[in-house]
Amino acid sequence: MKKILVEHLKYRYPQAAELALNDISFEAEEGEKIGVIGRNGAGKSTLCQALTGLVPHFYKGAYGGRVIVDGTEVLSSSISEIVLKVGIVFQNPFTQVTGAKETVYDEVAFGLENLGLPRGEISSRVDAALELLRIYRFKDQAPFSLSGGQTQRMAIAGIIAMRPRIIVLDEPTSQLDPQGSEEVYQALDDLSDQGLTIVLTEHKIEKIAQYCDKILVLQDGRSVAFDTPARLFSAEDSDAWGIRPPVYTSVCRKLLRPPTGVYPVTLSEAGEALANWEAST
Amino acid sequence: MSKKSVWSVKLSTASLVLIPAAVGVNYIGKLFAQLLKLPLWLDSIGTVLASMLAGPIIGALAGLINNIIYGFMDPVSFVYGITSVAIGVVVGLMARIGFLENWVKAGIIAFAVIFTSTVVSTPINIIFWEGQTGNIWGDAVYAGVLNITNTVWLASFLDELIVDLPDKILTVLIAYGIYRGLPKNLLQLYRADSEIEELK
Amino acid sequence: MKQLTLYVDKQSFVHAVDPITKLFYVAFAILTSMLVPTAYAGVICALLSLSLLCLAKVIKNASPVFLFIGFVLFTVVVIQGLFGVNNQTEAFRLSGLIFYREGLITGAKIILRVVNIVSAFLILTLTTKASDLVEDLVRAGLSPRIGYVITSVFQIIPQMISSADIIMDAQRSRGMETEGGLMVRMKAFIPLIGPVVLDSFMSTKERAMALEARAFSAPNKKTFLRERPAYTYAAKLRGAFVVLTLAALIWRLAA
Numbered sequence: 001m002k003k004i005l006v007e008h009l010k011y012r013y014p015q016a017a018e019l020a021l022n023d024i025s026f027e028a029e030e031g032e033k034i035g036v037i038g039r040n041g042a043g044k045s046t047l048c049q050a051l052t053g054l055v056p057h058f059y060k061g062a063y064g065g066r067v068i069v070d071g072t073e074v075l076s077s078s079i080s081e082i083v084l085k086v087g088i089v090f091q092n093p094f095t096q097v098t099g100a101k102e103t104v105y106d107e108v109a110f111g112l113e114n115l116g117l118p119r120g121e122i123s124s125r126v127d128a129a130l131e132l133l134r135i136y137r138f139k140d141q142a143p144f145s146l147s148g149g150q151t152q153r154m155a156i157a158g159i160i161a162m163r164p165r166i167i168v169l170d171e172p173t174s175q176l177d178p179q180g181s182e183e184v185y186q187a188l189d190d191l192s193d194q195g196l197t198i199v200l201t202e203h204k205i206e207k208i209a210q211y212c213d214k215i216l217v218l219q220d221g222r223s224v225a226f227d228t229p230a231r232l233f234s235a236e237d238s239d240a241w242g243i244r245p246p247v248y249t250s251v252c253r254k255l256l257r258p259p260t261g262v263y264p265v266t267l268s269e270a271g272e273a274l275a276n277w278e279a280s281t
Numbered sequence: 282m283s284k285k286s287v288w289s290v291k292l293s294t295a296s297l298v299l300i301p302a303a304v305g306v307n308y309i310g311k312l313f314a315q316l317l318k319l320p321l322w323l324d325s326i327g328t329v330l331a332s333m334l335a336g337p338i339i340g341a342l343a344g345l346i347n348n349i350i351y352g353f354m355d356p357v358s359f360v361y362g363i364t365s366v367a368i369g370v371v372v373g374l375m376a377r378i379g380f381l382e383n384w385v386k387a388g389i390i391a392f393a394v395i396f397t398s399t400v401v402s403t404p405i406n407i408i409f410w411e412g413q414t415g416n417i418w419g420d421a422v423y424a425g426v427l428n429i430t431n432t433v434w435l436a437s438f439l440d441e442l443i444v445d446l447p448d449k450i451l452t453v454l455i456a457y458g459i460y461r462g463l464p465k466n467l468l469q470l471y472r473a474d475s476e477i478e479e480l481k
Numbered sequence: 482m483k484q485l486t487l488y489v490d491k492q493s494f495v496h497a498v499d500p501i502t503k504l505f506y507v508a509f510a511i512l513t514s515m516l517v518p519t520a521y522a523g524v525i526c527a528l529l530s531l532s533l534l535c536l537a538k539v540i541k542n543a544s545p546v547f548l549f550i551g552f553v554l555f556t557v558v559v560i561q562g563l564f565g566v567n568n569q570t571e572a573f574r575l576s577g578l579i580f581y582r583e584g585l586i587t588g589a590k591i592i593l594r595v596v597n598i599v600s601a602f603l604i605l606t607l608t609t610k611a612s613d614l615v616e617d618l619v620r621a622g623l624s625p626r627i628g629y630v631i632t633s634v635f636q637i638i639p640q641m642i643s644s645a646d647i648i649m650d651a652q653r654s655r656g657m658e659t660e661g662g663l664m665v666r667m668k669a670f671i672p673l674i675g676p677v678v679l680d681s682f683m684s685t686k687e688r689a690m691a692l693e694a695r696a697f698s699a700p701n702k703k704t705f706l707r708e709r710p711a712y713t714y715a716a717k718l719r720g721a722f723v724v725l726t727l728a729a730l731i732w733r734l735a736a
Contacts, residue, residue, distance in 0.1 A: 292626065293689075294626075294689045294692050294693055294697055294698060295685070295686065295689040297626055297627075297629075297630055297689075298630075298685045298688050298689045298692065299682070299685055300630045300634075301630060301633045301634045301637045302637075302681040302682050302684075302685050304634045304638070305634065305637050305638045305641040305681055306641075306674075306677060306678050306681055306682075308638050308641070308642075309641055309642065309645045309674065309677050310674055312642070312645065313645070313649075313670055313673045313674055314670065316649070316659070317659055317666040317667075317669055317670055317673075318666060319663075319666055319667065319670065320663075323670070323674075326674065326678065327678070330678065330682065334682075342627070342630075346627075346630060346631055346634065349631065350485075350631070350634050350635070350638075352602065352606070353485070353486040353487060353488075353606045353611055354485065354486065354487060354606075355546065355549070356546065356598065356599045356602030356603060356606065357550060357595070357598075357599065359602060360598075409591075409594070409595065410553070410557055410591060410595075411557060411561055411565075411587060411588075411591050413553075413556065413557055413560065415553040415556070420556055420560065423560065424560045424563070424564055427560070427564040427565075427566070428563075428564045431566055432566075433566055455671065455674065459675065459678050459679060459682075462679065463679075463682065463683070464683075467682070467683065467686060470686060470689075
């Protein structure tokens with residue numbers, strides 16, 4: 001079964017003239033890591049919100065096509081049903097702090113209280129989420145006392161504790177310092193080891209090329225490409241999407257002509273390819 | 282616009298989270314006014330803005346919760362909750378019937394707020410403080426009027442009015458200026474009448 | 482972080498009483514002092530509240546509040562003493578100003594009323610954690626969404642205060658004048674408040690979405706993470722406050 005199935009998704013915000021999403025289709029298998037890239041305003045955040053039911057239920061507006069996440073159709077379900085299947089993490093770590101809880105532990109438990117789970121279940125889930133995100137040692141601290149990276153991990157823990165099988169992260173590191181970004185990426189690796197299906201938008205193209213199994217490119221609300229990073233950035237027309245390929249790919253394009261037509265996209269791949277090239281010359 | 286949509290209750294999450302923002306802005310407004318030693322309160326900008334955005338019910342709730350929270354710091358504030366609620370309702374209603382179109386209409390909101398605030402606060406002032414407001418300028422007027430006319434309600438009314446007049450005009454105009462600066466897609470979130478349309 | 486409430490974390494038998502029973506007390510103390518048609522009732526209620534504040538070891542923390550209202554009350558007594566509506570009998574003269582007996586009595590009554598109300602509320606606010614009060618109210622039937630709104634304010638305001646400090650410093654370093662004539666100070670207000678308001682209202686959208694993502698609107702009954710200690714005498718005390726208030730009402734009606 002596909003974990004995510006998006007078919008001909010169209011969406012227009014209320015009172016807007018243009019479609020924010022125009023005929024988007026893609027799918028993801030269980031455990032896949034999907035990157036979404038595109039210029040500002042291409043529809044990345046809107047797509048993230050469409051996967052979690054915030055589009056259309058939070059915004060209203062005009063909607064067409066269908067989105068099915070872990071077997072649940074988004075349009076015909078309420079947000080509180082959908083969050084059991086797919087969780088979302090936003091850019092700003094601090095707006096995600098509920099502000100109603102005095103400790104990190106209670107903050108992570110917020111969603112589980114809302115779901116009405118029994119206390120024993122809540123405490124075991126919260127402990128597990130705090131361990132997984134490596135913030136257990138902060139559990140008795142005030143939520144607003146944490147750093148940006150720690151706060152973002154607390155936000156992820158609050159989502160993970162609800163045990164969705166898919167997690168969507170909308171530029172989770174864009175407001176963090178390098179240290180905080182690294183912490184969040186490490187957390188993503190841990191989530192991936194748990195077999196979660198991950199959808200990630202990110203401005204740092206190198207990160208997304210290294211991290212994701214497949215990349216979806218959006219341009220003006222349309223999907224213009226959906227492929228593995230290597231094939232995607234090796235394509236001749238990739239520049240036309242307004243996306244700069246990873247710096248490793250650009251360098252290799254200048255130097256190499258690989259027989260497969262596929263260029264390296266990560267630092268380690270590039271290192272390997274350049275070593276081979278040096279050996280052959 | 283139908284009567285129903287004016288009063289429509291939409292305690293959506295989007296409108297509920299306006300309330301903490303409104304109470305916070307009220308608090309910071311008061312803080313800055315004190316820091317700058319302004320002879321004004323400027324402590325209801327948030328309530329007025331939340332009412333403009335989300336209508337009378339959220340406006341009333343923002344006013345009520347504001348004074349409950351202030352009450353935890355200064356118990357006298359609990360009783361003036363009624364005034365805050367009234368301001369929220371009046372601004373919210375006027376916003377829903379089209380008084381946010383331009384600056385002139387926003388000025389009319391300001392005068393409606395002054396009227397409401399004075400009419401509601403005066404009886405509270407009389408019950409509580411025999412009609413005074415605790416503001417130096419207002420109470421000077423009170424003493425003068427009381428000395429000449431010997432009428433508590435008139436002295437008290439003028440006391441409150443002289444305090445409210447500049448304060449509420451500035452409050453409403455600042456809130457309206459910020460309202461105009463907010464992005465359209467944010468304003469859209471609080472419309473109670475929108476439904477999901479189907480796209481082919 | 483600056484604390485926003487007056488709550489003082491101490492151990493006392495007043496602290497131990499549950500928040501809702503304290504609400505009953507506040508209502509009882511205020512209503513009784515207003516209903517019973519003799520000034521003694523007010524004196525007794527005020528003394529009761531003040532001694533409870535002493536026994537709860539928080540009277541010191543109450544003094545700034547009393548000092549603040551004391552100033553306003555002082556002006557009330559002066560103005561009533563000088564210009565009160567019923568003033569007839571001269572009480573004394575002070576550097577040429579005549580103070581009247583009737584006005585001074587009115588002033589004294591106002592002081593009693595205000596001290597009564599304020600000290601009753603102070604018992605609640607000085608000995609009760611706001612979040613405990615809200616949680617108990619939610620358990621008693623208050624909408625949990627409204628409960629969330631109230632609790633979150635207590636944390637969001639200190640956050641806003643720290644960002645307000647940053648804005649203040651930034652604007653000052655850009656050469657904004659915050660001292661001088663009234664117009665100069667008025668002009669400074671808008672560049673200070675503007676960014677705070679925009680920032681806090683713009684971030685409400687993401688906060689609302691983040692709450693939705695945490696099942697904030699789930700229709701089921703919510704779990705309370707912790708048991709709240711049951712207060713043994715809650716029912717008896719609440720009952721007593723209601724009976725006493727009713728007795729005051731009957732006294733008023735009969736008199």
